[in-house]
Amino acid sequence: MPADNAEEIPVGADGRVGPVRPVVAESWKRSELCGLRPSRVEQRFCDVDTDSKFLRQVRPALENLSKRLGGTDTSVVIADPRGRIVWQWAENPGHQRMLERHLVVVGSDHSEEQLGTNGVGTALEINKPVAIVGEEHFAHAMRHFACHAATVRHPLTRRVVGVANITSAAHNSSPLLSSILLGVLDDMERLLLESASPAEHELLTRFLLARRRAQRPVVTVGEDFFVANQSAMRLGISQGRLWQEVQASGTADSVEFPVPGQEHVLASAQIVREGTTIVGAVVTLRDEEEPVAAVASRRHGAPATPGPDLLSEATRLATERRRLLVTGEPGVGKRSLLLDVARAAGEEVTTLDAALAPVDGSALWLKRVRRLLDAGSGAVVIQHLDGLPQDVLTSFTAVLDEERAMTPMVLATASAALPPSVVSSFGTPGVELTPLRERPADIPALVARMCAVHAPDRTVRVSTAALEVLQEYDWPGNVRQLDEVVREVVESTPTAVVGAADLPLRMRHGNGRQLSPLEAAEAAVIARVLDESDWNKKLAAQRLQIARGSLYQKMRRYRIVGP
Numbered sequence: 246m247p248a249d250n251a252e253e254i255p256v257g258a259d260g261r262v263g264p265v266r267p268v269v270a271e272s273w274k275r276s277e278l279c280g281l282r283p284s285r286v287e288q289r290f291c292d293v294d295t296d297s298k299f300l301r302q303v304r305p306a307l308e309n310l311s312k313r314l315g316g317t318d319t320s321v322v323i324a325d326p327r328g329r330i331v332w333q334w335a336e337n338p339g340h341q342r343m344l345e346r347h348l349v350v351v352g353s354d355h356s357e358e359q360l361g362t363n364g365v366g367t368a369l370e371i372n373k374p375v376a377i378v379g380e381e382h383f384a385h386a387m388r389h390f391a392c393h394a395a396t397v398r399h400p401l402t403r404r405v406v407g408v409a410n411i412t413s414a415a416h417n418s419s420p421l422l423s424s425i426l427l428g429v430l431d432d433m434e435r436l437l438l439e440s441a442s443p444a445e446h447e448l449l450t451r452f453l454l455a456r457r458r459a460q461r462p463v464v465t466v467g468e469d470f471f472v473a474n475q476s477a478m479r480l481g482i483s484q485g486r487l488w489q490e491v492q493a494s495g496t497a498d499s500v501e502f503p504v505p506g507q508e509h510v511l512a513s514a515q516i517v518r519e520g521t522t523i524v525g526a527v528v529t530l531r532d533e534e535e536p537v538a539a540v541a542s543r544r545h546g547a548p549a550t551p552g553p554d555l556l557s558e559a560t561r562l563a564t565e566r567r568r569l570l571v572t573g574e575p576g577v578g579k580r581s582l583l584l585d586v587a588r589a590a591g592e593e594v595t596t597l598d599a600a601l602a603p604v605d606g607s608a609l610w611l612k613r614v615r616r617l618l619d620a621g622s623g624a625v626v627i628q629h630l631d632g633l634p635q636d637v638l639t640s641f642t643a644v645l646d647e648e649r650a651m652t653p654m655v656l657a658t659a660s661a662a663l664p665p666s667v668v669s670s671f672g673t674p675g676v677e678l679t680p681l682r683e684r685p686a687d688i689p690a691l692v693a694r695m696c697a698v699h700a701p702d703r704t705v706r707v708s709t710a711a712l713e714v715l716q717e718y719d720w721p722g723n724v725r726q727l728d729e730v731v732r733e734v735v736e737s738t739p740t741a742v743v744g745a746a747d748l749p750l751r752m753r754h755g756n757g758r759q760l761s762p763l764e765a766a767e768a769a770v771i772a773r774v775l776d777e778s779d780w781n782k783k784l785a786a787q788r789l790q791i792a793r794g795s796l797y798q799k800m801r802r803y804r805i806v807g808p
Contacts, residue, residue, distance in 0.1 A: 268371065269362060269381045275370065276361035276383040286384035288348040289359050293331045295351060298469060299406050300332055302440040303397075306432035307332065313425065318417055320344055324365045324408040328356030331407075340414070347386050349412070360384055364392025364410045372396055372405070373787075376423055379415035391418030393426050398790045400438045400767055401449050402472040409433070427792045434791065438767060444517075444524040445470055451517060451527045453769070461662065466491060467517075467525030474662050475631065477530060480510070491516065491526040504530060555582070559676050560589045568645075568655045570630075570663075570671035573678035575776030576723030579658035582678070583626050592624035592654050599641075600632040600779055607637045615644050621651030630667070631659040632777060638663070642670050660776065681723045685716035691724065695731040696743075705735055710745040721769040771799055 265273075294300075300323065310321055311334050320335035330353050335341040344350065357366035361383025368375050374395035382388045394410040409429060411422045444467065452465035452472050462477035464487065471484040486505035494500040494516055504510040514526040563569040563586050571579045587594045595617055602610035617625045633641060645655065657671065668675065681688070689712050696705040707715075720726055730749065738747045771789065778785040786793040 266381070268367070268375065269377070272357065272362040272367045272370065273383055275357055279358045279361075281358075281361045281383065283361070283383055283385050286359075286361055286386065289354040290352045291329050291354055293325060293329050293352050295331055297325075297331065299397075299437075303407075303433040303436050306429055306436055307334070309432065310425070310429045311336070314411070317413075319411055319413045319422070320349075322349065322355075322365065322410040322412060324355055324369075324410065326369070326405050326407060327354075328359070328366050328369055328408065329354050330365075343389065343414075344412070347389065349390075360387070363387055364394030364412070365408045368394040368396055368408055368410075369405070374423065374426065376418070376420075378418045389415055391415045391422075393422040395426055395430055396790065397430060397433050397437075400434045400770070401441055401445060402470060403770075404471060406437070431791055431795045444519055448472075448517060448525045448527075451515075451525075455527045455529065456662065461665075462530040463662070464528045464530065465525060466528060470525055476662050476664060480504075480530065482530075487512070487528065490514070491528075492523060494523065494526075555676075556585055556589060559583075560586045562672075562674075562676070563587075563654055563656060564590055566672045567652050568671045570657050570659065570668065570675040571678060572659045572675060574680045574723055575660050575773050576725035577678040577680055578724050579660075579678055580626070580628055582676070583656040583658065586656060587624035587626065587654065590624065590654060593622075594624050594626055596626045596628065598628045598779060600629040600777065602633055602637055607634070607640070611637070611640055611644060614641065615647075618644065618647070618649065618653060618655070620653060621649060622653055624654040624656060627655070627657040629660070629777065629779075630657045631661040631663055635664070638667055642667050645670050660773065681720040681727060682718075688712065688716050688727070691727060692731055695728050696735055699732045699735045704741060705738075705743060706741060707743045708745065711743055711748055714745050714748055722772045726772070767799070771796070775800075 303323075307321065307323070314321065315336055318337050318340045320333065320340060322330055323332040324330050330349070330351050333344070333349070333351055335344060349355075354360065355363055355365040357363070357370050360366055362377055363382055363384070364375065364377045367377055374393075376391065376393045378391040379388050382390070382392075391413050392410055393412075394408055396405045397407040397409055398404065399406050409426060411426050413419070413422065448465050448467050448470050449472065452463065455463045455465070456474050462474060462480060464471070464473040464477045464482055466484055466487050468488060473482065483505060490500075490502050490505065490512070491514055494514065497516065499513065499515050501511060501513050504512045509532060510530055511532070512528045512530055514528045516523055517525045517527065559569060559571070559582060569583070569586065571582055573579055584594060597610075597613065597617070599610075614625075614627075617623075630638075630641075655671075689707075692707050692712065692715065696707065715727070715730075722729075733749075734743055734747055771785075774788050775782075775785045778788060782796060783793060786796040789796065791799075
């Protein structure tokens with residue numbers, strides 16, 4: 246049994262004591278809480294969809310994996326999001342008979358609550374890749390196997406759409422199987438992205454737009470599509486029941502209805518159609534007593550060096566209230582604006598990153614916040630406020646609102662919606678910075694300033710044709726990405742004029758492929774997760790559920806660059 250970070254833990258009705266990895270010990274405890282016993286686990290069978298849309302989309306990856314594992318005593322299992330096996334392959338007849346003898350077959354339920362600790366069920370529970378080998382299985386009947394499993398997430402919605410599992414005999418277990426599994430997950434996500442319909446892309450685009458503009462919970466729902474911002478996810482909205490309400494909207498373009506299963510919560514749905522067919526809806530959620538008018542905010546462009554009007558207004562708001570919340574997509578310049586606000590106000594700056602709270606420990610992080618606020622002077626800039634868990638956000642707001650004789654200037658950034666109680670603590674209106682793709686007219690001035698920064702010893706001019714190419718690009722990485730492109734082009738172009746031919750190949754008209762809408766959506770998701778992970782590539786790859794090598798490839802492919 247693997248013993249990495251192991252400890253002696255007595256677990257199980259049969260009194261097992263031994264070196265057990267924490268992830269296994271926790272799973273055993275969950276299994277016992279479900280009333281299971283290692284010697285008396287009964288398998289349950291269900292009717293499953295063996296020709297689902299998901300299976301059809303990833304079939305080429307499964308066929309390639311089968312060829313790669315041909316001639317080995319291994320098998321491949323695909324389960325649905327509830328842990329029920331929907332597809333299974335094994336080439337070796339002896340291995341197949343062993344699987345059938347222990348009921349590892351299509352239709353069997355491998356959720357933890359039904360079978361205890363096992364690859365499929367435990368991967369679903371912890372939502373991470375996991376290997377369960379031999380005696381680590383809870384049920385005696387499963388201890389003949391080694392299972393390497395991971396959840397499959399849709400690359401657009403990030404929802405779990407299935408579980409992939411490679412199984413071998415326990416005595417043949419190899420870490421190589423986990424590496425092979427990560428490779429097939431990459432292939433599956435690529436196929437899912439390529440197979441996404443125009444309607445799914447339209448729904449994602451509508452969601453991203455609504456999420457940027459709304460400070461409430463936002464959900465976009467379709468028949469096989471569901472994506473929500475953080476505040477909506479905390480409500481535990483049911484896709485099926487919400488979709489039923491949307492389908493019942495008839496010919497209306499917008500409807501309002503009580504959210505099923507959520508007391509005192511109303512949904513305002515904007516219906517999305519293909520022709521006359523309803524394909525989905527963008528749904529904004531609010532308390533039934535809350536007025537319909539959205540919380541006021543002001544949207545601004547955010548050049549790399551903030552303009553005098555924007556900086557002046559932001560400084561005025563921060564000085565009057567001693568607090569300011571700046572929101573917007575990753576890379577639009579939120580942190581740069583707040584640092585300039587603090588300097589313009591003559592305040593000494595201390596920065597905190599809310600994304601580090603789970604790493605440092607929430608209690609310690611909140612203690613640092615209180616100590617800085619109690620100091621009563623200077624400016625405290627807090628990045629990634631939306632990265633705090635709900636309970637820590639509540640505690641943070643309480644600390645922020647404590648009475649103090651003197652209060653420092655508190656400036657914060659967020660890339661996703663925050664609860665209304667947090668927003669109100671900073672006062673409204675706040676400042677919302679618009680993404681670069683919505684203000685192409687700002688690009689010539691931005692590029693001129695960037696050229697001056699990156700080529701201080703010479704004059705560099707960007708041609709009209711090159712500026713037109715830059716203005717038509719979507720810029721998923723916003724100002725940060727534009728700055729990196731300008732720096733790279735200026736450093737690699739010795740002439741005084743940068744032409745369209747000097748730009749990266751994928752940006753040029755007629756000389757290379759432009760990003761498809763789906764690729765642009767994927768690039769935006771990757772840029773957001775990288776920003777939320779403070780550009781820690783290992784952490785970002787884990788959150789994206791892809792191999793780190795694949796992340797580097799995608800960053801190079803989409804020219805996503807860090808700060």
